[in-house]
Amino acid sequence: MRETRPFKITRMSSPAPRSASSAPETSRRDAVRSAAEASVPAALGDLGRLVRIPSIAFPGFDRAEVARSAAAVKELAEGLGIFDRVEVKTAVIPETGAEGMPAVLASRAAKNGKPTILLYAHHDVQPVGDEALWESAPFEPTVRDGRLYGRGAADDKAGVMAHIGALRALVEALGDDFDLGVNLFIEGEEEAGSASFAAFLRENADALRADVIVVADSGNWDADTPALTVSLRGNARFTLTVKTLEHASHSGMFGGAVPDAMLATVKLLSTLWDEDGAVAVEGLRERDAATPDYSEETLRSEAGLPAGVSPIGRGTILSRIWNKPTVTVTGIDYPSVRNASNTLTPELSLVISARVAPGQDAREAYEAIEAHLRAHAPFGAELTFSDVDCGNPFLVDTSGAAVAEARAALETGYGTSPVDIGVGGSIPFIADLVSEFPAAQILVTGVEDPHARAHSPNESLHLDTFRRALVSEALLLESLDSGADGGEAA
Structure with missing residues (x-):
């Protein structure tokens, strides 16, 4: 029988700080590693407390829960006792004038010429979707088979x-007077599109400025093998409304002569892909880059693809996921099965989410899709485009010293060499980080494994992967603190 139990919070009392000089240089790394291993139970306990807060930043959900989550993260940051200041802050969304969701910002100045590191994550989560598909309550953290289940348990x-x-x-391990500068930025609206992110960066640039930025919002090759994410696809998301009639009409009286909106939409959407399921939109580009071996069997296991359903696209499987564009319909407003009637529907709306290959501007990709849809609209259907949201892809510069330090820390923490991976998903705000801090070295890491099911029912965290990720990050911090002088911040 599988082990299934509610996840109980266990809090560890704060240790008495020791000075950095109490740890001899030869034993610093071992001391940090031991302290990191010992800190995992308390970290998981606090994670359970955070998972219990339904911090969904999407419109229509309770903003107070996002504020409650931010307050809980602020308390955790304050409990470290190392920051010069810890604040919950917001920024105004430029396009709407509305207030963005609360983020936590903490900063600690570097000393003695050491570098500053910015640690990024987000405390907001995706909606739960169909709760009936969850094997345990989405906001009741539960352990099964070495995994912690709950919305946000993995992401992020x-x-x-x-x-x-x-x-x-x-x-x-080192006490609270180490020299490394540390800025902590825990965002509150990443899942909802980071609408105020760029404004937040501009308003808080001095508090966020860093030589090295660690974005802990990606994944690993598998549960045992760490990864650095070196490429991310961009995204272009929008709402398409298709209209063919001024009003609804009886499908028996006028069907066969009058096109309804669904007929037009089905024919229109079918032009977006070829017979192999590959995107067939002129102007969408792909990246030419080698990918590691990855079998169809692994794809089926990780994606839940049944034996009778064929993969789509052409080329190596990872090239399709990392380096090629996609177009997906993610939502539709149309009468439900329960409300179906013999009616020709005059218009419908749907959400289209496209992934943009590294190297192509996301706005350019959106414009190519819009042009394609307009050119292929059947029966003279009227198309309206709204709620356009674009985020650029990202390619990491792996030549910096911090990348080498991160790889060494991951190899020690996981006990195996890390791999460089691409990710099919998007983290659009990284382009904003590059724009605001062009000299910073950006490291995209994560605690997820391929079975985490982020954004899906039964999202989960592999507990041993979390332990290794925490240990690896602690070792990276120690390495940056003990290394050569960092010079000017970015």
């Missing part, structure tokens, strides 16, 4: 706690 409250746990280990 585990990222929050990897940062907090790693900093706890650094303080436990």
Whole structure:
């Protein structure tokens, strides 16, 4: 029988800080690693507390829960006792004038010429979807078979706690007077599109400025093998409304002569893909880059693809996921099965989410899709485009010294060499980070494994992967603190 139990919070009392001089240089790394291993139970306990907060930043959900989540993260940051200031802050969304969701910002100045690191994660989560598909309540953290289940358990409250746990280990091993500068930025609206992110960066640039930025919002090759994400696809998301009639009409009286909106939409959408399921939109580009071996069997296991359903697209499987564009219909407003009637529907709306290959501007990709749809609209259907949201793809510069330090820390923490991976998903705000801090080295890491099911029912965190990720980050912090002088911040 599988082990299934509610996840109970266990809090660890704060250790008495020791000075950095109490840890001899030869034993610093071992002391940090031991402290990191010991900090995992408390970090998981705090993670359970965060998972219980339904911090969904989407319109229509309770903003107060996002504020409650931010307050809980602020308390965790304050408990470290290392920051010069810890604040919950918001920024105004330029396009609408509305207030963005609360983020937590903490900063600690570097000393003695050491570098500053910015640790990023987000405390907001996706909606739960159909709760009936969850094997346990989405906001009741539950352990089954070595995994912690709950919305946000992996994406990205585990990222929050990897940062907090790693900093706890650094303080436990070295005391609170280490020289490394640390800025902590825990965003509150990443899942909802980071609408105020760019404004937040501009308004808080001095508090966020860093030489190295760690974004803990990606994944690993598998549960045992760490990864650095070196490429991310961009995204272009929009709402398409298709209209063919001034009003609804009886499908028996006029069907066969009058096109309804669904007929037009089905014919229109079918032009977006070829017979292999590959995107067939002129102007969408792909990246030419080698990919590691990855079998169809692995794809079926990780994606839940049944034996009778064929994969789509052409080329290596990972090239389709990492380096080629996609177009997906993710939502539709149309009468439900329950409300079906013999009616020709005059218009419908649907959400189209496209992934943009690294190297192509997301706005350019959106314009190519819009042009394609307009050119292929059947029966003279009227098309309206709204709620356009674009985020650019990202390619990491892996030549920096911090990348080498991160790889060494991951190899020690996981016990196996890390791999460089691309990710089919998007983290659009990274382009904003590059724009605001062009000299910073950006490391995209994560605590997820391929079975985490982020954004889906039964999202989960592999507990041993979390432990290794926390240890690795603590070792990276120690390495940056003990290394050569960092010079000017970015």
